[in-house]
Amino acid sequence: MKKAILTLLLVVNFNLLFSQEANSVYDEKLAKSLNADDHGMKQYVFCILKTGSYTTATAEEKSNLFKGHMANITRLAQEGKLVLAGPFMKNDRNYRGLYIFNVSTIEEAKTLVATDPAVKANLLEAELTLWYGSAALQETLKIHEKIAKNKF
Template sequence: MKKSLFLFFFLTISVVGFSQETKVKYDETLAKSLHADEYGMKKYVFCLLKSGTNTTASKEETKKLFEGHMETINKLAKEGKLAVAGPFMKNDRNYRGIYIFNVETAAEAEALVATDPAIKAKLLEAELTPWYCSAALQEIPEIHEKITKTKM
């Protein structure tokens, strides 16, 4: 009997807890600052980085170009033009990494891609596609700074 009473009480509390409607906590100021639409979304440009056609660069040249690549990533992130960037793990598709540009058009992203030394030297190739995602995505660089113990 005690088990049945306990089970009934537990199920009643669970149903009441789950059936209560959660209140949306819309922050208009934040939404406007992130240029979010009514769904909390905005336009970005997704950039898929693939292995480029330059296969003759020396190790020293490649190292220098990728140092410039990292500098470009950091610069664009600080300027707010790059929401996310990161490498892919080893794969058989020649995918090297991604950029998600905090711009509305592929033309704007194309101009930013042109500043990357590894892309200019054709070590990497960039494929750009308009993308629609949460406006909150652009908050990642600030959060990342708070959780990074060692800088790259």
């Protein structure tokens, strides 16, 4: 009985392995174009935006800074330097939003963060760390443009 079960498990595992290889959709050209490693991953810089020290801005100042903030996000995304950005919902940690930069060093990300008017004015503060994630994130903007009915 044990031999029968072992044989069955071996056959099932062999069939699963074979079917996965036969159904593989690996695209070497795409992987290389995205600088993906063998796991389809790559290094990015993850940024958490927090409430900054400039807390006395007028409503008009905030509005203008956030217009510049959104324009900067759009520019960085179009340049391929920013693969993901978005706000956090209300929370007790003063987290305002996040960026995932398509760069491999903190220094490169600091240069990009410095172009954000809301960060420059200290309305937002950036916390940066290296992050390892799917290289496919770089394709997000192409998909998002197809599903966003209204633009910011």
